[in-house]
Amino acid sequence: MAHHAHETNTGIDNRKLGFWLFIASESIFFACLLVGYLVYKDGYQPGAGPRDLFNIELTTVSTFVLLMSSLAMVLGVNAAQRNLGRKARRWVLVTALMGLAFLGFQAYEFTHFYHAGLSLSSSVFGTAFYTLTGFHGAHVAVGVIWLLTLLYHGRGAGLTADKADDVEVAGLYWHFVDIVWIVLFTVLYLLEFVQ
Amino acid sequence: MATAAKTLGILPRPTAATGFWSWVATVDHKRIGILYGVTAFFFFLVGGIEAWLMRLQLARPGLELVTAKTFNALFTMHATTMIFLGVMPLLAAFMNYLLPLLIGARDVAFPRLNAFSYWIYLFGGIFINVGWLMGTAAGHVPDSGWFGYANLTSVEFSGGLGPDFWTLGLLLLGIGTLVSGFNFIVTILNMRAPGMSLMKMPIFVWTILVTSAIIIFAFPSVTVALIMLMFDRAFAANFFEVAAGGSVVFYQHLFWTFGHPEVYILILPAMGIVSEVLPVHARKMLFGYSVMVFSTALIGFMGFTVWSHHMFTVGMGPVVNSIFSLTTMAIAVPTGVKIFNWLSTMWGGQIRFTTAMLFAIGFIACFTIGGLSGFMHASAPSDAQQHDTYFVVAHIHYVLIGGSIFAIFSGIYHWFPKVFGRLLDERLGQWNFWLVFAGFHTFAFPFHFLGLLGMPRRIYTYAPGLGWEFWNLLSTIGVFVLAAGILVFIANVVVTMRKPMDAPADPWDGRTLEWTLPSPPPVYNFAVVPRVHLRDAFWFHKHPEGKEQALEYGEPHPGPIHLPGQSLMPVLLALGPTVAATGVLFVRMRESFAVPVIVAGFVIALLALWGWAFEGEGGTLIEPGEGS
Ligand code: HEM
Ligand SMILES: [Cu+2]
Numbered sequence: 001m002a003h004h005a006h007e008t009n010t011g012i013d014n015r016k017l018g019f020w021l022f023i024a025s026e027s028i029f030f031a032c033l034l035v036g037y038l039v040y041k042d043g044y045q046p047g048a049g050p051r052d053l054f055n056i057e058l059t060t061v062s063t064f065v066l067l068m069s070s071l072a073m074v075l076g077v078n079a080a081q082r083n084l085g086r087k088a089r090r091w092v093l094v095t096a097l098m099g100l101a102f103l104g105f106q107a108y109e110f111t112h113f114y115h116a117g118l119s120l121s122s123s124v125f126g127t128a129f130y131t132l133t134g135f136h137g138a139h140v141a142v143g144v145i146w147l148l149t150l151l152y153h154g155r156g157a158g159l160t161a162d163k164a165d166d167v168e169v170a171g172l173y174w175h176f177v178d179i180v181w182i183v184l185f186t187v188l189y190l191l192e193f194v195q
Numbered sequence: 196m197a198t199a200a201k202t203l204g205i206l207p208r209p210t211a212a213t214g215f216w217s218w219v220a221t222v223d224h225k226r227i228g229i230l231y232g233v234t235a236f237f238f239f240l241v242g243g244i245e246a247w248l249m250r251l252q253l254a255r256p257g258l259e260l261v262t263a264k265t266f267n268a269l270f271t272m273h274a275t276t277m278i279f280l281g282v283m284p285l286l287a288a289f290m291n292y293l294l295p296l297l298i299g300a301r302d303v304a305f306p307r308l309n310a311f312s313y314w315i316y317l318f319g320g321i322f323i324n325v326g327w328l329m330g331t332a333a334g335h336v337p338d339s340g341w342f343g344y345a346n347l348t349s350v351e352f353s354g355g356l357g358p359d360f361w362t363l364g365l366l367l368l369g370i371g372t373l374v375s376g377f378n379f380i381v382t383i384l385n386m387r388a389p390g391m392s393l394m395k396m397p398i399f400v401w402t403i404l405v406t407s408a409i410i411i412f413a414f415p416s417v418t419v420a421l422i423m424l425m426f427d428r429a430f431a432a433n434f435f436e437v438a439a440g441g442s443v444v445f446y447q448h449l450f451w452t453f454g455h456p457e458v459y460i461l462i463l464p465a466m467g468i469v470s471e472v473l474p475v476h477a478r479k480m481l482f483g484y485s486v487m488v489f490s491t492a493l494i495g496f497m498g499f500t501v502w503s504h505h506m507f508t509v510g511m512g513p514v515v516n517s518i519f520s521l522t523t524m525a526i527a528v529p530t531g532v533k534i535f536n537w538l539s540t541m542w543g544g545q546i547r548f549t550t551a552m553l554f555a556i557g558f559i560a561c562f563t564i565g566g567l568s569g570f571m572h573a574s575a576p577s578d579a580q581q582h583d584t585y586f587v588v589a590h591i592h593y594v595l596i597g598g599s600i601f602a603i604f605s606g607i608y609h610w611f612p613k614v615f616g617r618l619l620d621e622r623l624g625q626w627n628f629w630l631v632f633a634g635f636h637t638f639a640f641p642f643h644f645l646g647l648l649g650m651p652r653r654i655y656t657y658a659p660g661l662g663w664e665f666w667n668l669l670s671t672i673g674v675f676v677l678a679a680g681i682l683v684f685i686a687n688v689v690v691t692m693r694k695p696m697d698a699p700a701d702p703w704d705g706r707t708l709e710w711t712l713p714s715p716p717p718v719y720n721f722a723v724v725p726r727v728h729l730r731d732a733f734w735f736h737k738h739p740e741g742k743e744q745a746l747e748y749g750e751p752h753p754g755p756i757h758l759p760g761q762s763l764m765p766v767l768l769a770l771g772p773t774v775a776a777t778g779v780l781f782v783r784m785r786e787s788f789a790v791p792v793i794v795a796g797f798v799i800a801l802l803a804l805w806g807w808a809f810e811g812e813g814g815t816l817i818e819p820g821e822g823s
Pocket of ligand 2: 454455458501502504505
């Protein structure tokens, strides 16, 4: 039985409000890491720097996959709210798979960079790059585990309307992680090549 | 009779009503408040013993009671313990116990998360202190200052595990604090009694709201700083490795964008407590309520604009220093407004000099002195003289002991009868207050002179003939008096707890909703949640003064009240990160089993989360009137 929202002063469900606050706090967390990256990104000598390493085409594809996963999530939340349990379940599964694909791209990128000589200890650029994108990747991984738990939760009749709140909160998290990536992609990759 | 509600999930919830496990599994905000209070008081004593040892060492010039290395460990652990394990959790004890009662709620928004906050605080506190068991000589006790400045904390200069215990322990504590922050904000915004608009909330609730907001915006930057330190130390990263291009000043910025707001996390709730105690014991309404609310919010915001005043001597240049001087001085305005509001509250009141009131007045006196010395080093040129001298130590102690600790004692005497059903002895209370007050000034005021005479902070001994002997000796004597005062307090608690529970519901003629309940309150808090029409509704309910209908009782709760079920998942969830942190320690020690331990930590956390999501709702149904 879903634990339905008690009446609240703001009219917003406790969990949702709490989650918005969590997102606000996490934004500062990523902002601080990003500042760290900006402070250190030019410190790559004697090794290779961002321009030598980044493969912008590849990362554009992985970014696109992550963006589309947000769309799948929206469709999943929508289906759950309309009580289309099985359909919701399908979209959540698609979201999770796209998340995994993004992680696959990241794993490929990390190994590739590592073989090109960039490591956590090779330079301050390496330190800052792996920490920032690594923490983002860890957030995606947590999201994937969360979505898989939802799928387990929705075994049988699927993610029906009584679980719509659960799906929605997971969706909030997923969109947040996605938006963080868009900022990172813009600042780390796109701006690097703007001259 | 209380009946167990139907178990709806896969795992049954624990149901012990008394005994050890009932405390481990509790999700009741009142019990969690008591757990916080007792644990934090214990750590407060540990921090006190560390302080006492330092003062013994400094009593005379040239003493060799402890080594320089041990002294470093002592001042580091003293400050860390006092701030993160003592004062913050003592304030959290008040928030946990009182917040729902003050706003007419049955519990906080997320009871299980609340329990989790406590357990991870306990584990983090133990974690930070483990080094003491391994001895100070090898550097396994944190000894790089409570700010853990990079470079001092690099493997090169601190090869032992001290900084690892420190960073990982603080990361654990930070998780708990953040979770409490979310929990309290949601509770305040969503769960107030009907009719209690934001501007009718008790002022203490406002300070909890602003403090929680500071927490959720300030803790991420220290989290990042600590993670970077941990990466540097355990995984050979370069964030603060100057040779590889790392910047130690960047660490300071990250630390102080948290560090300064943190001092408001320590003082705003203290101000809130005093703002509740003063009106009750002066039998007058709080003067300038809305001004108090706005100054609280303003201080919360401005706390984020002044961090670089901790870095005036770093060499940021005159422009930056001037800007931060100005923003720092500006904070004195809302702070001063508060002081005048407290004085105006007492003005013309029928003051009862209870122990709670004495501590509240003591708070105002000490905090004002501390604010003045703060204002003095807000000016960058004079700070250049005072920085890293005992003048700063004087400032810290006036704001932190004089401010936070006095307010905490005031709150303890005020709310003890509500929590434990017994009134603390007033005669012992007076001894408690006067010894602490006299001891504190004897111990901390000389620091001003020592600072002006040029005695640096953090030295473990000094040569004779510098003119520091007298003030140092006096200060050490003061510590003994202060300690006597604390012992009287402990005696008072012991004596009081042996007496029967006979405190009336409303011993002080209180103003806020918690005094409408029996002492101690029943598990479900309010059998009938009242509708609030005014600020200080309970007071006007008793003394209408033309304001009838301040408080209205509606229909009693239909049928039995559902209480959230107990759960062991919070302890388990707190255990996960603690195990993972231990794994990172092993990485530092280059142990081969480090990675499996980290993985085990994550598995424990995942299992706990799974249990959390799928354990049944459980809980008990209780008829109003029972369990009180
Ligand atoms: C009127 C308000 C205040 C002003 C203008 C002020 C100003 C300052 C300044 C400029 C410093 C840096 C001194 C130096 O290191 O050279 C400082 C240090 C400090 N202040 Fe305050 N302060 C105020 C209130 C508070 C409060 C309310 C607290 C805590 C409850 C606090 C706790 C501290 C601590 C712990 C330090 C020392 C940090 C360290 O270890 O270096 N201050 N204050
Ligand atoms: Cu400050």
